[in-house]
Amino acid sequence: MSLFQIDFGNEETPHRVVGIDLGTTNSLVAFMDLTAPKVIPGADGSPIVPSVVSIPEHGEPIVGAPAVARLITDPESTIYSVKRLMGRGVADVQDELKLFPFHIAPGSESVIQLELGGKRFTPPGISAQVLRQLKRNAEAHLGESIDHAVITVPAYFNDAQRQATKDAGRIAGLQVMRLLNEPTAAALAYGLDKRQNGIVAVYDLGGGTFDISILKLHDGIFEVLATNGDTHLGGDDFDNLLLRVALEDIATEWGLDLSMDPVAVQTLRRAVIDAKHQLSTLAATTVAFHYQGRSYRRELTRDVFERLITPIVDRTLAPCRNCMADAGVTPEQIDEVVLVGGSTRVPLVREAVRVLFKAEPHTELNPDEVVALGAAVQAGILSGHVEDKLLLDVTPLSLGIETMGGVVSKLIHRNSTIPATASETFTTAVDGQRNVLIHVVQGEREMVRDCRSLARFDLKDIDPLPAGMAKIEVRFLIDANGILNVSAKDLRTGKEHSVEVKPSYGLTDEQVEAMILESFAKAEDDFNERQVREARVEADRILNAVDKAKGDDAYLELSEEERARVDNGIAELLLAYHGENHRLILDKMEALNKATMKLAELMMNSAVRGALKGTKIDQ
Amino acid sequence: MVSGPPPSDYFAIFGIEKKLALDLEDLQRRFYSNSREWHPDRHARASAQQLAWAEEASATLNDAWRVLRDPVARAEYVLKGEGFDIGEQRGKDVPPELLEEVFELNMALEEAREGDANAKSEVVRALAKFEGLLSEIDSERDTLFVEYDAASARDTLSRLRALLNRRKYLQNLVRDARATLA
Numbered sequence: 197m198s199l200f201q202i203d204f205g206n207e208e209t210p211h212r213v214v215g216i217d218l219g220t221t222n223s224l225v226a227f228m229d230l231t232a233p234k235v236i237p238g239a240d241g242s243p244i245v246p247s248v249v250s251i252p253e254h255g256e257p258i259v260g261a262p263a264v265a266r267l268i269t270d271p272e273s274t275i276y277s278v279k280r281l282m283g284r285g286v287a288d289v290q291d292e293l294k295l296f297p298f299h300i301a302p303g304s305e306s307v308i309q310l311e312l313g314g315k316r317f318t319p320p321g322i323s324a325q326v327l328r329q330l331k332r333n334a335e336a337h338l339g340e341s342i343d344h345a346v347i348t349v350p351a352y353f354n355d356a357q358r359q360a361t362k363d364a365g366r367i368a369g370l371q372v373m374r375l376l377n378e379p380t381a382a383a384l385a386y387g388l389d390k391r392q393n394g395i396v397a398v399y400d401l402g403g404g405t406f407d408i409s410i411l412k413l414h415d416g417i418f419e420v421l422a423t424n425g426d427t428h429l430g431g432d433d434f435d436n437l438l439l440r441v442a443l444e445d446i447a448t449e450w451g452l453d454l455s456m457d458p459v460a461v462q463t464l465r466r467a468v469i470d471a472k473h474q475l476s477t478l479a480a481t482t483v484a485f486h487y488q489g490r491s492y493r494r495e496l497t498r499d500v501f502e503r504l505i506t507p508i509v510d511r512t513l514a515p516c517r518n519c520m521a522d523a524g525v526t527p528e529q530i531d532e533v534v535l536v537g538g539s540t541r542v543p544l545v546r547e548a549v550r551v552l553f554k555a556e557p558h559t560e561l562n563p564d565e566v567v568a569l570g571a572a573v574q575a576g577i578l579s580g581h582v583e584d585k586l587l588l589d590v591t592p593l594s595l596g597i598e599t600m601g602g603v604v605s606k607l608i609h610r611n612s613t614i615p616a617t618a619s620e621t622f623t624t625a626v627d628g629q630r631n632v633l634i635h636v637v638q639g640e641r642e643m644v645r646d647c648r649s650l651a652r653f654d655l656k657d658i659d660p661l662p663a664g665m666a667k668i669e670v671r672f673l674i675d676a677n678g679i680l681n682v683s684a685k686d687l688r689t690g691k692e693h694s695v696e697v698k699p700s701y702g703l704t705d706e707q708v709e710a711m712i713l714e715s716f717a718k719a720e721d722d723f724n725e726r727q728v729r730e731a732r733v734e735a736d737r738i739l740n741a742v743d744k745a746k747g748d749d750a751y752l753e754l755s756e757e758e759r760a761r762v763d764n765g766i767a768e769l770l771l772a773y774h775g776e777n778h779r780l781i782l783d784k785m786e787a788l789n790k791a792t793m794k795l796a797e798l799m800m801n802s803a804v805r806g807a808l809k810g811t812k813i814d815q
Numbered sequence: 816m817v818s819g820p821p822p823s824d825y826f827a828i829f830g831i832e833k834k835l836a837l838d839l840e841d842l843q844r845r846f847y848s849n850s851r852e853w854h855p856d857r858h859a860r861a862s863a864q865q866l867a868w869a870e871e872a873s874a875t876l877n878d879a880w881r882v883l884r885d886p887v888a889r890a891e892y893v894l895k896g897e898g899f900d901i902g903e904q905r906g907k908d909v910p911p912e913l914l915e916e917v918f919e920l921n922m923a924l925e926e927a928r929e930g931d932a933n934a935k936s937e938v939v940r941a942l943a944k945f946e947g948l949l950s951e952i953d954s955e956r957d958t959l960f961v962e963y964d965a966a967s968a969r970d971t972l973s974r975l976r977a978l979l980n981r982r983k984y985l986q987n988l989v990r991d992a993r994a995t996l997a
C-alpha cells in the first residue's frame with residue numbers, strides 16, 4: 197500500500213499538442229492522429245523544413261527550402277546550423293565561426309548576436325523563425341490554431357542549450373510543454389510497433405550533434421539507463437572536412453584561395469554535401485564545382501572518403517562505451533540498436549555501430565522522421581491521449597556547486613533519473629553578511645574551471661546575524677525537461693527566500709519577454725492575414741461553384757425571389773472578400789450557402805435523374 | 816484534490832517498511848507503478864500546485880530508487896538515519912588485518928608502473944585475492960542485513976558500518992590495481 201496518494205481532479209480540457217524535431221539541418225512537426233503519430237507536410241508537400249533562415253533586406257524572413265536556395269545567392273544573410281550556436285557564448289564556437297559566412301556582433305560573450313543587414317538576431321530568435329514555420333504548417337494542415345508543443349533536443353544538451361530552445365519556443369508563440377531528448381523520442385516512436393521489453397541502444401548522428409542513449413523497455417515504460425554524446429559532432433563535420441580538402445585542392449589547381457569568398461564557399465559546400473550523400477550508395481562520385489567560368493572536377497571514392505572521416509566517426513565510440521558502462525550493460529545485453537539521424541546513412545557509420553554493439557542495427561524507420569514521430573507520441577502522453585506509455589529520462593551531466601579553491605561539489609550525478617533534487621544548506625562566513633553567492637556548474641570534472649558555468653544565484657537580504665548563524669536551505673531541482681530550478685528557504689524562519697538568477701549563457705527573462713512582445717504584434721498580424729487569405733481561398737471556391745451552377749438548367753427552375761437571394765448573397769460575399777475581416781467572409785459564405793441550398797437540391801435531383809436515365813440506356 | 820506533499824523517507828515513498836534486505840524485483844515494480852502515477856508527464860494539465868507536488872513526489876521517488884536499489888547506498892542511508900557518521904574519512908584507513916598484503920600490493924603496483932613484468936603478475940594475483948575478499952564482505956553484509964531486519968540492534972549497525980568502511984577501502988584498492996593493469 198502506498199501511503200501517499202494524489203488525487204488529481206479538475207484537469208483542464210486537453211488542447212492539441214504537436215511534436216517538433218528542431219534539428220540542426222532539418223526540422224519537422226508531427227501530431228498524434230487517433231492512434232498513430234503522423235508527420236505534417238508543408239505547402240510543398242514535404243514534411244522536412246530545412247533549418248535555414250534568410251533575412252532579406254526588405255520583407256519577412258524566408259524559412260526552409262526557399263531559404264536554402266539563398267545559401268548560395270545570399271550567403272551573408274542566410275543562416276544555417278544555428279542550433280550549434282544555441283546556449284553558447286562566442287568563445288565556445290570560434291572554430292565554426294571561421295566556417296560560417298555570417299557575422300557576429302560585438303558583445304556576444306553570453307549570447308551570440310548575429311548581424312544581418314544592420315539588424316541583430318540571437319540563435320533563439322532565428323530558431324523561433326523555424327518554429328513559426330512549423331507552427332504555420334501545422335495550423336494549415338490541422339485547421340486550428342496551435343499553441344502547445346513538445347520540442348526535441350539532443351540528449352547531451354546542457355542547461356543553457358535547453359533553456360535557449362525553450363526560449364525559442366516562447367518567442368515563436370508556443371507553450372513548450374516539454375523538452376524531449378531526441379534519442380528517447382526515437383525509442384518512443386520505435387517502441388510503438390516493436391518489442392515491449394528489453395534493452396535498446398539509440399545511436400543518433402545528425403547534422404551537428406551526436407547522442408547515444410541506452411534504454412530499458414518495460415511494459416510501456418521507457419526508462420533511460422544512461423546517455424552520452426557530443427553536442428558538436430555530426431555530418432557538418434564531414435562536410436567541413438571535405439570542404440577544406442576541396443578548397444586546398446582548388447588553391448593548388450587554380451592558384452586561387454577561395455576560402456574568404458562566401459559565395460564560392462557555399463557553392464562548394466553544396467557540391468561536397470551532394471558528393472557525400474552519393475557516396476552512401478555509390479563506390480565513387482565526382483565533386484563538381486563551377487565558379488566564374490571555371491570548372492573544378494575531382495573524383496572522390498568511398499574509400500578515400502572513409503579514410504578521411506574515420507577520425508570523426510571514431511569520436512562517437514568513446515561516448516558509446518561510457519554510456520554502456522554507466523548503464524551497466526555489455527554489448528551482449530543490448531537487444532536492439534536503433535539508428536537515427538541522416539548521417540547514419542553513411543556506410544562507415546553503420547559498420548562502426550555494428551562492430552561496437554555486435555549487432556545488426558535497425559533502420560526500418562525513416563531516420564529523418566522518427567524523432568518528430570516520437571515527439572508526437574510524447575505530446576499525446578502529455579495531452580492524455582496516450583495512457584499506456586511513460587518516459588523516465590535522465591540528466592546527461594552532473595550538477596555541482598563551486599566550493600573553496602574552485603573545487604566542484606557534486607549535488608546531482610549524471611544519469612540520475614529526472615526529476616531529481618538535491619538540497620544544500622548555506623550559511624554566512626562573516627558577522628552581518630547580507631548575501632551569499634552560489635555558483636552552479638555542469639560537468640564531470642573536479643575543478644570549476646573545467647566545467648560549464650551554468651548560473652550564479654544570489655541569496656539576498658539575509659538577516660544580519662553573527663557568522664554561521666543564518667541557515668538557508670537551497671533546493672536544486674532538475675525538472676523533466678532537464679532544466680534546473682532553484683528555490684531557497686530560510687531554515688530559521690521557515691520562509692521562502694528569494695533567489696536572483698544570473699544565467700552565464702543565454703537570454704534573461706526580460707530579453708525573452710521583449711522578443712515575445714515584438715513578435716506578438718507581428719504574429720497577430722500574420723495570423724489575421726493568414727486567416728483572411730484562407731477564407732478568401734474558400735470563398736473563391738464557392739463563388740466559382742455558384743457561377744457554374746447559374747449556367748445549369750436547374751437555375752431556371754428557381755423563382756424570381758430565389759434568384760435575387762442568390763445574387764444578393766454573391767454581392768455581399770464579394771464585399772466582405774475585399775475587406776480584412778475573415779469572420780465576415782466566413783459569415784457571408786455561410787449565407788450564400790443557405791441561399792443556394794434549393795439550387796443545389798434541384799441540381800442534385802436532375803443529376804440523379806440523369807444518372808437513372810443513363811442506367812436505363814445502358815440496360 | 817491533493818492530500819499534501821509526499822513523504823521524504825525513502826522507504827515510505829515506496830510504501831514499504833524500513834528494511835535492509837530488500838526484494839529488488841518488488842522494489843522495481845513499485846518504482847514503475849508509482850512513477851506511472853506521479854510522473855509530471857501524467858499531470859501536465861493539472862494546476863501548478865498539483866504539478867509541483869507530482870514533481871516533488873517523482874523526484875523523491877527517483878532519488879529513493881537510486882539509493883535503495885544499491886545495497887551499499889541503502890545501508891548508508893539507514894546508517895545515516897540512525898545517526899551514524901558516514902563521512903569522508905571512511906575508507907581511508909587500512910584495515911589492520913590487511914596491512915601486510917596491502918603493503919605488498921602497493922610495492923608491486925609501484926614496480927608494475929615502472930614496467931616490471933614480474934610485478935604485473937603479482938598484481939594480478941593480489942587482485943584476485945582482494946576481489947575474493949570483496950565478495951566475502953558482500954555476503955557478510957547480507958547476513959548483517961538479515962540480522963538487523965530481525966532485531967534492529969544498534970550493535971549490528973556498528974558492525975555494518977565497519978564492514979562498509981573495509982569494503983570501501985578494498986574497492987579503491989582494486990580500482991587502482993585495475994587501472995594500473997589496463
Ligand SMILES: Nc1ncnc2c1ncn2[C@@H]1O[C@H](COP(=O)(O)OP(=O)(O)O)[C@@H](O)[C@H]1O
Nearest residue numbers: 219220221222402403404431473476537538539
Ligand atoms: N544519404 C546520406 N548520406 C550521408 N549523409 C546524409 C545523407 N542524408 C542526409 N545526410 C546528412 O545527415 C545530416 C542531417 O541529418 P538530420 O538527422 O536531418 O540532422 P539534424 O537532426 O541535425 O537536423 C546532414 O549532415 C546530411 O548531410
Ligand SMILES: [Mg+2]
Nearest residue numbers: 219402537567
Ligand atoms: Mg536530429
